[in-house]
Amino acid sequence: MTIQFQPTALVGAIALALGSSSSVFAETATTAKTSLETIVVTATRSEQNIQDVPARISIIEPHIIEQSPIAQFSDLLRSEAAINVVQLGGYGQQTSIFMRGTDSDHTLLLRDGVRLNNEASGATSLSFLDTTDIQQIEVLKGPASVLYGTNAIGGVVQIISKTPQKSGAFVTAEVGEHGTYKSLIGADFAENGVFAQVRGQRLESDGTKISDHADAIASNYDQKGFSAKVGLEKETYGVSLDYSENQGTSVYQGFDWGSDAYVNKAHAFENNITTLKAYAQLNPTLRADARVSRFEDRLEQLKSFEITEYTANEYELMLKQQLGSQQNLSVGVTHKDLETETNKTSSSFAQQLDTTGYYIQHQYQSDRLNTQVGYRVEDHDKYGSHEVAQAGARYHFSPSLSVYSNIGTAFKAPTVNDLYYGSSANPNLKPEESMSYELGFDQQLNSAWSWGGSVYQTDIDNLIDYAAVSPWNLDNISKARMQGAEAFMHWAQDDYFLKTSYHYVKATNEKTDTELLRRPRQTLSISAGLENAQYGLSATVIAKSKAKDWDTAQRTPGYATVDLHGYWNVNPNIKLFSNIQNVGDVNYKAAYDGSVDGVYYINGGRLASAGVTFKY
Template identity: 25%
Template sequence: MLKPSWAAVMLASCCSAAQAENAIERISIYANRLPTAESQVLASVTVLERDDIVSRQATDLPTLLAQMPGINIARDGGRGQNSSLYLRGGNSGHTLVLIDGVRTGSATLGYKALAMVPLELIERIEVIRGPRAAWYGADALSGVIAISTRKAQGTEINANVGSFGQAGTDLSVSQQVGDLTVSATAGYSRADGFNVRKDLDADRDGYQQRFAKVAAEYQSTVGTWQAQFDINSGFNQFDTAWGTEDEADTLSRSYLLGWQHAVGEWQHQAQLSRVLDDDTSFGPDSRSPFVTERDEVNYQTSTSLTEQLTGLAGVNWYSEDVARSGVNYVIDSRINRAFFTGMSFKQQQLQLEGSVRRDVTDQYGGNTTWQLAAGYFFSEAWQVRASRGAAFKAPTFNDLYYPGSANPDLAPEQTVSDEVAIHYRASNGSIQLVWFENDVDNLIQFDMATFMPQNIEKAQISGAELVINVDVAEIQQQFAYSWIDTENTLTGQRLVRRPENTLNWRAERQWGKISAFVSADYQSNTYQGPFASQEYLGGFTVWGVGASYPVSNSLIVRANLANLFDKRYQTNASYTTAGVNFGLSLSYRPQ
């Protein structure tokens, strides 16, 4: 799906004018595949724009996502090392990651590795909590993380240094000639890191990374044409108790061609893409490459059928291939074909939405997913909404065909999710309280007894979220609390690495030119499983502070301290996390 920038800008302008001076309406691009004011979306959505991302001064993408409602991150060390994401208690593979509307991630692993996605290339992040398979197909069981990469405007130079030998720089430029706009961003970062497992190697585990993006956009009488090329290559070290491989080369490369056009009441969008994901682990005795490719075609059209009714329909096709690997897969390619459609109705205080999608693959048959939602505004401030949706996840190539530890008889995971929410909005903030429940049938879990993945009968996930944004006494505060109850019905145990309670708090204030913030992130203890070095890990709270200062109209200095009180904690058994660490960055934009 293309990011409809022209429509989003128009809608944002209209919504902003209608809000109070200190409240800017955020726009959801991906929740309904159309730009929609966040207050009109019948789902739980959090949007971070580029200014939000920069002001938080997070060291990497997993650190940033861990500060958002409903998300927990389990890290195998620091920056560059593997991170597992759990959205509303779902597995890592239950969250679909889109980058510029393109499905991403390794077809062998079944999810996107987030640790090496550079924040410097990100313009916008939209997190949709709750199933969205009726719009996007497989993998969107727990939600969708939609990332929009940067489109440079003018020239900008950034540089940063920090603890553990962290250093990086990036340059963005753009040029407009008539109806053609060309932009480019390139950068480099590295760190010595720290020893992520003291019971194994005594060395530091660092990383290096290079990334670049080149994009062009052309306005014509028959629509807007977009083309872009992204490349992100890197190297990271890690510690593992399995074998001797403790280093990895990574490469992500994508090509994208898009078109969008408005003809009367009809909006048309089309997109072609190719994504390569290469992860090669190596050590003194072996080398294990895993290279997968995905070609994808998207088309959608939408129109206002009446003043109250809007309709959308589209088709999606993608092929996944194991292009190269260190082992032989019995089957190394598959094709998915899909059709989706949906409608939204709004009249006075009432909103109704419905969507349905049919996916058919040559590997595991067909799956139909659907979504229904309703919302009612009791007043301009109070809204209640409810939704129910079905979703599925296909078994990965590793699940089905990895030699010695695969199960070709696996069935797709199936879920039905319910959500009820009440939302209050005021001129100085908002409060949202959400209850959700997700029943997962045929959950795929790795069985250490048989050393292969198995479909367990069912997993049950339920929880609640309280999200508060408020501006009081010139202090902007963001508060998010999540309670999650998970159970593997086969064993009666909680699902691993899902804390029952999570709290994120951030407060920011402006003093003249100086802007400063303080943050606190808490999670309760986590069950690690019977085969982990520690069956349970204790809870913890991590504090952070930061500030920014514009030296001039062109130069901004930012500094922060993370893990302020040097808390010793773990999110994955045996793996250490960073102690107190600092960061310093400069941003220069010629006027």
């Protein structure tokens, strides 16, 4: 990279930034600003007021996402107290999320209903996701396999993309430390229900050291992407076609057991999503929604011959029948066929899998009581059929006080790699299964103050792990239990706000009575500031306790970071903004790297940046 971050730019960033990172406001349920008007779709697959959902759900809103184009997708999730983000270094490095203490592959990631979990490995390439075209992010906590199938044991994180509401164009640029910059360009058209959108982005960073070993070097990253959308929205019908692609390269270091040394590696990535969606109001009480999508994910190791390609085609149809004024019934079918292929100098691998899910959901909605009951059958062409069910209810004692409870089962199907790839694969693996219980409340104390909390327990059976005896292949050998609680309190008056959220979880292996890896028991998030249509200043603190890592001898220390944000709308066409992520430059340890010399992956440290948006 040729761009350099100048000291004057850093001074400007600090002068502007007196507020929080792009993840502030992750907990927005039942606040004075959003409770009555916030609409979510993840909980029921259709629009619903967040105050009526019989589960804990939070929103990361558009103005938060737009605070810093440089921010990674993982940065947007960090202040969600129920999620532990583990990133092995800075930009472009491997990232996992642990929702409510469950495994990193127990959270389903969606983009407008399209599954982004690579079911060859079970993981999602969070570090390779672009944040350019996001309207809001919905975080649904708790089991959701009835509506979404595999992976949704801990919950669902869904990206809702933007749909143009008016015509216009914009250009945004942000530059920061470590030779980091991002530029965006976009245009929208919307008239009489017809809309079109186009976006382009480019991000580069010289990067930072990803581990604390003596010879570590900075690991650079570059990314570019394009997206386009066109559609028609009418009261009784609509159709849209959406395409997005994202590609780049990431440099990293890893321990090589053959040479007993750290070696430099790099990989090139490319992913794209094509989605065709349509809806029709067949009569006053019956609506049909359909989707056809294709997700392609390609990863190539640049310093050794290894190319992994994954393709998933999905087909979905849902019918929603209104039964009188207070009840509705939804039935749906989803079909997915996937292909995965890994080409290497030896041990190449290819496999295909098909799965079909059938679900039914009933909802009752009145002024005081909202209920949701569902059931799903999943037919998998390798392990057969699997069934899950869920029931929940929220009761409003008054317009300002409600309680909710839910119970549900969920599952995580064995991945293609678990079943067939490598010497440890086991084609006889069964799905991991869970049972979850939750009880919570939300209360608006007055026009300024609100608070809420919940307690939950999740039990997981048939956890897939390596057997303790020869031949040490994968098997359903473990059981786990997650017991936790969440609480939040928000205050907002005029332009000022204060938001706090706290999460506690105890995650244990029930067979060995030991802690599960990389699950800090406590997380605290506090944000405060002021914002209005012209300017805003805010700050957020995120603190986590220590966590077990690797074995009983290794523990990842706890840490606390402070993020700052500021913006100024100079006029309707120009916006200036600045951010300082991790203002104290805290180089906290993210995870033990598994080598013999006690090396830890570390975070990327401070990133101060400043930017401008011109819009028309």
